[in-house]
Amino acid sequence: MANEAVATAFVGVGSNLDGPERRVRLALDALDGLPRTRVVRHSRLYRTAPWGRSEQPDFVNAVAEVSTALAPRALLDALLALELAQGRLRDGTRWGPRTLDLDLVAYDAVRLVEPGLTVPHPRIAERAFVLLPLAEIAPDFDIPGVGRVRDLAAAVGEQGCRALD
Numbered sequence: 437m438a439n440e441a442v443a444t445a446f447v448g449v450g451s452n453l454d455g456p457e458r459r460v461r462l463a464l465d466a467l468d469g470l471p472r473t474r475v476v477r478h479s480r481l482y483r484t485a486p487w488g489r490s491e492q493p494d495f496v497n498a499v500a501e502v503s504t505a506l507a508p509r510a511l512l513d514a515l516l517a518l519e520l521a522q523g524r525l526r527d528g529t530r531w532g533p534r535t536l537d538l539d540l541v542a543y544d545a546v547r548l549v550e551p552g553l554t555v556p557h558p559r560i561a562e563r564a565f566v567l568l569p570l571a572e573i574a575p576d577f578d579i580p581g582v583g584r585v586r587d588l589a590a591a592v593g594e595q596g597c598r599a600l601d
Contacts, residue, residue: 440472440505443546446574447515448539448557448566449498450484451522456496457481457600459522459536464500466521470514472505479569485596492533496600499541499569508543512553515540541566547580556580561588564595 447467451459460481468475478500486492504511515538522536541557548555556579560566570577571589578584 442503442505443544444476445502445504445508445511445543446541446570446577447500447502448537448541448569449478449500450495450537450539450565451535452486452493452495453533453535454523456493460496460498463518463522463536463538464498466518467500467502470502470504470506470511470518473502473511473514474504476501476503477573479572480599480601482565482569482597482599484565484598486533495565497565497569497597499566499573501573508540508546508548508555509550509553511543512540539566541570542577542579545578545580556582562592564589564592564597567592568594568597568599 449460449463464478479498482497484495484497486495506514519536519538539557540555541560543555546555560579561582567589571585575586576584
């Protein structure tokens with residue numbers, strides 16, 4: 437990455453199946469192994485009640501800040517490959533249980549809408565399980581078109597999301 441343009445991106449990490457704490461920790465390590473990408477820091481782990489569909493186990497969530505020379509689409513493709521490697525099956529079910537969920541929640545000051553990729557994540561301002569861990573590592577980050585992380589986190593409240601550490 438020495439002579440490449442480097443961006444700062446934030447990746448939401450979540451799991452609620454097959455040892456979710458272990459899966460989230462493995463995913464954080466795996467992010468650091470992506471090509472042209474390194475983890476700068478990550479939040480603590482958070483336990484969160486399911487969002488959207490309540491008849492499933494609680495989630496474990498975190499957010500990682502990564503420095504990457506990958507473009508947004510290439511980074512998303514790499515995230516989807518990591519999900520697949522941990523047994524994630526994308527069958528079209530929304531908000532269901534999953535072994536691993538990786539979301540590209542923000543990428544520098546980029547605002548992007550294309551098939552299968554919207555940056556920043558379209559529901560970021562509604563989700564404590566993203567905003568609380570993100571506020572822990574980047575409270576002053578201004579999410580393009582959405583607002584400053586600390587303000588968004590204060591507005592959304594805890595929503596049953598609590599740190600594990």
